[in-house]
Amino acid sequence: MTILLLADHDQHTLSDATARALTAASATGGTVHLLVAGHNIGAVAEAAAKLSGVSTVLVADDPALAHGLAEPVAATILEHAGDYDTIVAPATATGKDVFPRIAARLDVMQISDVTRIVAPDTFERPIYAGNAVETVKTSDKIRILTIRTSAFNPAEAGDTPAEIKTVAVPQASWRARFEEEIVTKSDRPDLSSAKIVISGGRALGSADRFRDTLGPLAERLNAAIGASRAAVDAGYAPNDLQVGQTGKVVAPDLYIALGISGAIQHLAGMKDSKIIVAINKDEDAPIFQIADYGLVGDLFQIVPEFEKALG
Amino acid sequence: MKTILVPVKMVLDANVRPRVRADETGVDLTGMRLSINPFCEIAVEEAVRLKEAGHAEDIVVVSIGPAKAQDTLRQALAMGADRALHIQTDDSPEPLAIAKLLRAVVEQEKPDLVILGKQAVDDDCNQTGQMLASLLDWPQATFASAVSVDGDRLRVTREIDAGLQILSLPLPAVVTTDLRLNEPRHCALPNIMKARKKPLTITSPSDYGVDTTRRLTILSVRPPAGRKAGIRVSSAAELVGDLRQAGVL
Numbered sequence: 001m002t003i004l005l006l007a008d009h010d011q012h013t014l015s016d017a018t019a020r021a022l023t024a025a026s027a028t029g030g031t032v033h034l035l036v037a038g039h040n041i042g043a044v045a046e047a048a049a050k051l052s053g054v055s056t057v058l059v060a061d062d063p064a065l066a067h068g069l070a071e072p073v074a075a076t077i078l079e080h081a082g083d084y085d086t087i088v089a090p091a092t093a094t095g096k097d098v099f100p101r102i103a104a105r106l107d108v109m110q111i112s113d114v115t116r117i118v119a120p121d122t123f124e125r126p127i128y129a130g131n132a133v134e135t136v137k138t139s140d141k142i143r144i145l146t147i148r149t150s151a152f153n154p155a156e157a158g159d160t161p162a163e164i165k166t167v168a169v170p171q172a173s174w175r176a177r178f179e180e181e182i183v184t185k186s187d188r189p190d191l192s193s194a195k196i197v198i199s200g201g202r203a204l205g206s207a208d209r210f211r212d213t214l215g216p217l218a219e220r221l222n223a224a225i226g227a228s229r230a231a232v233d234a235g236y237a238p239n240d241l242q243v244g245q246t247g248k249v250v251a252p253d254l255y256i257a258l259g260i261s262g263a264i265q266h267l268a269g270m271k272d273s274k275i276i277v278a279i280n281k282d283e284d285a286p287i288f289q290i291a292d293y294g295l296v297g298d299l300f301q302i303v304p305e306f307e308k309a310l311g
Numbered sequence: 312m313k314t315i316l317v318p319v320k321m322v323l324d325a326n327v328r329p330r331v332r333a334d335e336t337g338v339d340l341t342g343m344r345l346s347i348n349p350f351c352e353i354a355v356e357e358a359v360r361l362k363e364a365g366h367a368e369d370i371v372v373v374s375i376g377p378a379k380a381q382d383t384l385r386q387a388l389a390m391g392a393d394r395a396l397h398i399q400t401d402d403s404p405e406p407l408a409i410a411k412l413l414r415a416v417v418e419q420e421k422p423d424l425v426i427l428g429k430q431a432v433d434d435d436c437n438q439t440g441q442m443l444a445s446l447l448d449w450p451q452a453t454f455a456s457a458v459s460v461d462g463d464r465l466r467v468t469r470e471i472d473a474g475l476q477i478l479s480l481p482l483p484a485v486v487t488t489d490l491r492l493n494e495p496r497h498c499a500l501p502n503i504m505k506a507r508k509k510p511l512t513i514t515s516p517s518d519y520g521v522d523t524t525r526r527l528t529i530l531s532v533r534p535p536a537g538r539k540a541g542i543r544v545s546s547a548a549e550l551v552g553d554l555r556q557a558g559v560l
Binding site: 071134175239296302303309310 | 437441480490527559560
């Protein structure tokens with residue numbers, strides 16, 4: 001069996017999601033080829049070649065792939081799909097955008113957000129925002145999977161780098177045209193892979209207070225900053241910080257929820273964190289039902305005290 | 312644009328906590344409140360706004376599901392859609408089969424735009440729109456948080472992991488909606504009454520020659536591993552002490 005894994009990257013750096021999806025891909029049993037599709041992606045390919053468990057890195061380099069758009073990326077994978085019986089991507093924005101296009105063309109029913117490989121054709125995945133877990137067995141000849149990366153540990157670096165091969169990119173006039181990207185710059189660790197995440201909710205009250213309250217503490221703990229949907233909808237934080245069913249799913253060692261009540265939607269994105277701390281002035285907030293440590297009180301008072309106690 | 316097609320799905324109401332059946336065959340929907348999938352409602356709203364702004368003439372909504380799915384179609388009609396199509400089935404076709412049925416509807420209705428929710432909050436698959444675009448060989452813009460008409464093209468802002476991405480698409484195209492695209496309107500009673508008189512056609516999957524046999528066998532549906540409430544601490548200092556002891560600080 002040979003498995004094709006689509007690497008997730010921003011054209012410069014290979015994301016941690018790729019190493020996690022690799023663990024899942026390897027668990028389906030077989031040789032893994034890692035496809036890096038992009039433009040001027042030498043550094044990404046080299047990083048990919050170092051991952052343990054990758055036998056070959058396939059590099060698809062073309063200006064049309066520079067922004068990871070669905071049409072050219074899907075066409076590139078389809079060009080090579082015939083060599084594989086399992087095709088895998090991390091369930092990142094790109095994986096979610098591209099993979100159903102491939103599945104439909106191959107007449108395969110995709111399995112989204114896999115959290116456990118039970119057997120090469122049997123998988124667990126969350127449904128109903130994680131309120132239930134279904135185990136499904138596929139009857140399709142090719143398996144197309146996206147991986148919920150927070151459910152898998154990242155693959156380590158290997159001893160010998162994998163072979164790097166250039167592969168063909170199909171040429172066509174792609175119709176969706178890239179116009180612009182508005183990327184939030186941050187010096188903080190990446191939300192999806194940080195060991196500590198501090199998230200704020202609507203109780204923060206304004207964008208300024210969100211930044212001034214979470215920023216220094218995150219700096220101190222080298223933590224990533226997250227937000228509830230309510231905080232993002234209110235404009236306190238950008239959309240890429242949203243943790244939840246439709247935002248990012250995280251599972252850090254420590255998740256600190258500040259002024260977040262704990263809607264089902266939010267819990268779906270963080271309930272697999274190792275330790276959850278909730279600070280909220282409403283003692284009946286649902287977040288306390290899943291928190292390992294709960295502290296009832298005014299977060300604007302508690303956060304400075306917390307920083308002070310850190311010494 | 313002349314016609315916009317909006318596929319919608321009826322799901323367990325997003326505010327109801329799902330209960331897994333004791334025999335592990337699925338989530339129990341008996342007697343539960345069923346509603347339009349929140350992302351689909353946003354798609355209907357966006358289509359109606361495009362029509363109100365003079366960018367479209369005709370909005371067709373389609374739902375594939377049991378008889379009760381007509382409630383969802385009537386809601387979409389009350390919001391401002393013009394016509395409804397109900398492909399009635401008591402099976403739960405998978406996204407691949409749904410996309411094939413929608414392709415057949417697109418071939419009949421010839422819309423310039425298909426706008427639909429990015430995922431249904433029951434199976435959380437996030438596949439149908441992309442599959443439909445692929446089957447039709449149309450361009451797509453998923454996870455839209457803003458849509459505007461730009462001459463004969465569509466300008467779509469997408470929510471991606473790193474922030475926002477803006478694409479320009481020729482028509483016809485498929486767009487899937489994210490949460491922040493709009494806030495759907497509430498339907499006033501006169502519009503609900505008017506919606507009862509709008510045309511609703513009923514067909515069945517076999518009318519389109521689409522095989523809806525499931526590819527995935529559901530072996531079990533279980534509740535997730537439980538997480539118990541921990542302890543309450545009384546001060547920030549105590550919390551820091553506990554977290555240090557747990558080795559996470």
